[in-house]
Amino acid sequence: MTMDKKNFIKKSNRDRIFFVFFRSPSFPLVPPRFSRGVATLPTVMILGVLALVVTVSITTLSLTELFVSQGGAQSSRAQFYAEAGARDALIRIARNKNYTCASADCYTIDFSANGCALNNDCAKVSVSAGSGITGDPKIITAKGIMKGSKRSLSVSVTLDNGVAGNGEVTSAVWSEITN
Numbered sequence: 001m002t003m004d005k006k007n008f009i010k011k012s013n014r015d016r017i018f019f020v021f022f023r024s025p026s027f028p029l030v031p032p033r034f035s036r037g038v039a040t041l042p043t044v045m046i047l048g049v050l051a052l053v054v055t056v057s058i059t060t061l062s063l064t065e066l067f068v069s070q071g072g073a074q075s076s077r078a079q080f081y082a083e084a085g086a087r088d089a090l091i092r093i094a095r096n097k098n099y100t101c102a103s104a105d106c107y108t109i110d111f112s113a114n115g116c117a118l119n120n121d122c123a124k125v126s127v128s129a130g131s132g133i134t135g136d137p138k139i140i141t142a143k144g145i146m147k148g149s150k151r152s153l154s155v156s157v158t159l160d161n162g163v164a165g166n167g168e169v170t171s172a173v174w175s176e177i178t179n
Contacts, residue, residue, distance in 0.1 A: 071148075071149065074146045074147050074148060074149040075146075075149040075151065077121075077144075077146040077149070078144040078145060078146040078149040078150055078151040079144055079151045080144065081109075081111060081121070081122065081123040081144030081145065081146060081151075082123060082142045082143060082144030082151045082152060082153045083142070083144070083153060084109065084111075084123055084142075084144075085109055085123030085124065085125040085142035085143070085144065085153075086125070086140050086142040086153050086155045086174070088109060088123075088125065089101075089125050089127050089140040089142065089155070090140065090155065090157065090169065090172065092127070093127065093132070093138060093140075093157055093159075093169065094168075094169055097132065097159055099127060100127055100128065100129040100138070101125070101126055101127045102126065102127070102128055102129045103126060104126055105124035105125070105126055105143070106125070106126045106127075107124075107125055107126075108122060108123065108124050108125070109122065109123040109125065110122055111123070115145075116145070119145055119147075120145065120146065120147055121145075121146060122144075122145045123142055123143065123144050123145070124142070124143045124145070125140065125141070125142045125143075126140075126141045127139070127140050127141075128140075128141075131161070132157060132158060132159035132161065133158070133159065133161050134158055137156045137157055137158045138156075138157040138159075139154060139155070139156055139157070140153075140154070140155040140157060141153070141154055141177070142155070151176070152176065152177035153174060153175070153176055153177065154174075154175050154176075154177050155172050155173065155174050155175075156171075156172070156173040156175075157169055157171070157172050158170050158171040158172075
């Protein structure tokens with residue numbers, strides 16, 4: 001007995017209707033041939049979310065490390081600028097033993113164009129009015145500024161002003177000023 005196409009379609013639909021309405025509780029609603037690959041979509045979605053979480057975490061970690069290293073580099077340059085300002089003041093004192101510049105940030109050194117005006121690449125220096133003898137040393141205060149980083153140094157300078165003293169710098173004690 002051969003089955004033509006029309007009878008095959010009718011029989012197929014009838015079986016499907018019977019299957020949906022009169023199925024036994026132990027038999028699944030969806031026949032096994034239609035349920036293949038059902039777990040694939042949730043698995044792919046979970047793997048995609050996990051890949052996204054890992055990617056975002058690695059990117060965040062990388063950016064954090066970048067910002068930390070840039071901050072360290074800026075702080076090092078600010079320290080360098082403060083040291084350069086203090087050395088400049090030491091040279092001024094060595095040339096003129098009576099040199100003072102007691103007002104706060106009385107002179108600046110720009111390490112780039114408009115450095116101090118832009119609070120970038122700059123040293124601000126002041127020298128106390130001390131006499132430079134052992135009990136009254138000259139105090140140099142130098143602030144180095146590099147973008148968001150600021151470092152300050154204090155240098156206590158003692159001069160040779162004794163009987164045979166010729167006004168040379170005999171001691172310079174460097175210390176960093178912390179807030």
